[in-house]
Amino acid sequence: MRNTINLRLSWVNAWLLLTPAMILVIGFTHFPAVKTFWNSFFSTPRGKRPAVFTGLENYHYLLQDDIFWTVLKNNLLFSLGTVPTSVCIALAMALWVNGKLHGRGFMRMAFFTPTVLPLIAVANIWLFYYTPGFGLIDQIRSLFGLPEQNWLGNPDYALAAVIVVAIWKEAGFFMVFYLAALQSIPPNLREAAQLEGASSWYFFRRVAFPLLMPTTLFVSVNAVINSFRLVDHIFVMTEGGPNNASSLLLFYIYETAFKFWETGYAATLTVVLVVLLSIFSVGQFFLVDKRIHYR
Amino acid sequence: MRQVDYGSSLNLIAAWLVALLWFSPLAYALWTAIHPVAYEVRFDLTAPLTFENFIDAWAAAPFARYFLNTVILVTMILVAQFVLCTLAAYAFARFEFRGREVMFALVLVQLLVMPDILIVENYKTMRALGLVDTIVAIGLPYMASGFGIFLLRQTFKTVPKELEDAARVEGAGLFQILWRVYIPLAKPTYLAYGLVSVSYHWNNFLWPLIVTNSVETRPVTVGLSIFAAVDSGVQWSIMNAATLMTSGPLLIAFLLFQRQFVQSFMRAGIR
Helix, strand or coil: CHHHHHHHHHHHHHHHHHHHHHHHHHHHHHHHHHHHHHHCCECCCECCECCCECCCHHHHHHHHCHHHHHHHHHHHHHHHHHHHHHHHHHHHHHHHHHCCCCCHHHHHHHHHHHHHCCHHHHHHHHHHHHCCCCCHHHHHHHHCCCCCCCCCCCCCCHHHHHHHHHHHHHHHHHHHHHHHHHHCCCHHHHHHHHHCCCCHHHHHHHHHHHHCHHHHHHHHHHHHHHHHHCCHHHHHHCCCCCCCCCCCHHHHHHHHHHCCCCHHHHHHHHHHHHHHHHHHHHHHHHHHHHHHHCC | CHHHHHHHHHHHHHHHHHHHHHHHHHHHHHHHHCCCHHHCCCCCCCCCCCCHHHHHHHHHCCHHHHHHHHHHHHHHHHHHHHHHHHHHHHHHHHCCCCCHHHHHHHHHHHHHCCCCCCHHHHHHHHHHCCCCCCHHHHHHHHCCCHHHHHHHHHHHHCCCHHHHHHHHHCCCCHHHHHHHHHHHHCHHHHHHHHHHHHHHHHHCCHHHHHHCCCCCCCCHHHHHHHHHHCCCCCCHHHHHHHHHHHHHHHHHHHHHCHHHHHHHHHHHHCC
């Protein structure tokens, strides 16, 4: 008898505990997500003229919008350029910091510091590296007699320049996850491998790397999400230019919504972004997950 | 045996090269910030040190106000996150009720679809609430953090039920149990989550940029971007001084508590 009262009370209590958080979670994640989807079928309200249902018109426009395709291509290249590289570097960093190398305290500091810097500050620092003629990269190039290069102003290099900055910022963050995973590998595995005469490369390839697979999955999913979410440096370094050569999807959404005030079309673009993110992370999950199990 | 030595020294060289490469942008920013403008690209160990650039930067924009705004913002978010996420995590970890799985799934959705992405609709919500250009508006979407709820739920689940039962026998109520049993045992998680949250919101840029438009509400990141945007006249050494200044508190805290930082990020990352 007492038990049932207790249970019923606990049911009420649970909801009381949960409600404040759920209101905010739903209010700022699910509600705007659903509303974004809904609004993507409407025109942008202007002045006294309310939004009108236009069906798939925004999506039609999207398919014909050259800037959208450029930006989408840029973002895919950006992901392709940042994710595998920063994940590999992160793994190498973790192996170094976890080992017994001289100066690994300094290494850990050097690798991780970019993580605590604001991306906007990172962009400022790198901006100076890239300044034509005056910047450090060109100064070094001039030592070898190479000409000046406007890295951020050249459509061929702008995206690559931005990719380098993102890798520098992100690798140390991902290193931490590998570090955690490496420290959870039982030391007797290594001892056993050493007794068997296995080289450390062999140990890494056949024991450590497979054991790190879940971490690699987790880190990659995060890296992909970040490559669509982080655009702060674009504001400082290129503003998407020249001619949208370094613009990314979220930056384009920002421009559409808050520069051109095309909120209907911005909603459509946001839908694309959310769908892409879902496909990538779910897809990666299944793809890599399979490999973990059937190895 | 000799072959092994060869490989490991190569490994050491590679490690040092990457470390130096990673360190150089920051070291370089520091160099320009603490030397006169004339030494921007001249590396001379005898160059005179100066604090002038920081003073100039500080005077050139209302950084004091920006700092205050960021500190208020970060504190507000942290307190709200601790309270809201603790309550929700406790409900998910230790209560059985209908709809629990569904609610938890809804919380996890936030890990993928973050408020960062839904800027357009969240801006409309803020306008409807009359909160545009307030510090509360910057923090509100992040206060019930799916990540925080998840992290604390995992920690609470490892707390032995017997401890809770013992406290209950002694007549402790729900909040007393939470305060005396769960929260003390989850301290490392709070520290870890707190560090991650503070550095995330100290550094956040896009959403604050959208939702603020006055000196009284802007956090340092947005202030810095405005300072840098009028860069035609601003000298590099002053800009680097401003850049280091805005990241300074976090950077110093990180250098002092390096181990805790790395361990916290590690703990927060293990799911």
